[in-house]
Amino acid sequence: MALYDRIGVGYDTTRQADPYLLSRLIHHLRPRANRRYLDIGSGTGNYTIAMYQAGVPIRGLELSATMLARAKEKAPAIAWHNGRAEAIPFGSASFDGAICTFVHHHMADPVAAFKEVHRVLTPHARLVIFNCTAEQMRHCWVNEYFPRMMKEKATAPYERFVTVDVLDAAGFRNLSEEKYDVAPDLKDLFLYCGKHQPERYLDPRIRSGISSFADAPDQEEVERGVQRIADDIQSGRINDVIRKYAWDGGDYMFTVAKR
Incomplete structure (x- = not known):
């Protein structure tokens, strides 16, 4: 919570x-x-608000008081709730579906959290998760420059909490997975936002909005890595690095489950 308040x-x-x-x-x-519908770990409300504007009757659940305050400021018409996914403040069968984007790898006990989600959903309701797999993280070329950060903050959480296994343990029935490849015009600048635009990692504002960078275990590695990226962009070596990590397994994953 302190990380996301920051x-x-x-x-x-x-x-x-x-x-x-x-x-x-x-x-x-x-x-x-x-x-x-419920957005679990809604952050500052970006996707909650966008879905609400698209006509989806949705509300947000967020643990970070700082992020929740920002969400309320942006969209006071939406119901925002402060709370943990492991203890959702609603009765059983209160929602007809839920989304969860870039959240469950931060949870101390995602099985307990998704059991709670299972409890508050109606029968046959859908849960849509957008996150990634450990294998996808291992194929990010960012590993070339920030190996410790990527191993400890990007890959390890997905090795501990495999999405489909977590959902199965929580009582959900897994319906499908859909891989997502980062597009050059990506508007949400999360971890692999620089896949096609490596210069993005040179911007401290972009790095500060990415939890892996903000909570990196070795900030000197980050500084060295940023300088190496800048040097490799200048020399053209960055193109060889990007080609070296190319694969067809997607960068992120939509996982769809049913209660």
Whole structure:
């Protein structure tokens, strides 16, 4: 929570709802106008607000007081709730679907959290998660420059908490997975936002909005890595590095489950 209180101060400078990702969240959720939906770990509300503006009757649940205050400031018409996913402040079968983007790898006990999500959803309700896998993280070329950060903050959490296993243990039925490859025009500048634009990692504002960088275990490694990226952009070596890590397994993953 302290990390996201810190990140939340300038989060909206570089993070916003990406139109394509929004469209896929809505596609997989299949919301209906007369139902109720929940955004788990809604942050500053970017995707919650975008879905609400698209006609989805949704509310947000967020632990960070700083992020929640920003969300309320941006969209006071939406119901925002302070709380943990492990103890959702609603009765059983209160919602007809839920989304969870870039959250569960930060949870101390994601199985307990998704059991709570399972409890508050109606039968056959959908849960849509957008996150990534350990294997996807291992194929990011960012590993070339920040190996310790990527191993400890980007890959290890997904090795501990494999999404489909967590959902299965929480009682969900897994329906499908859809891989996502970072697009050059990505608007939400999360970890692999520089896949096609490595110069993005040179901007401290962008790095400060990414939890892996903000909570990196070795800030000297980050400084060295940023300088190496700058040097490799200048020399052209960056193109060889990017080609070296190319693969066809996607960069992130939509996981769709049903209660």
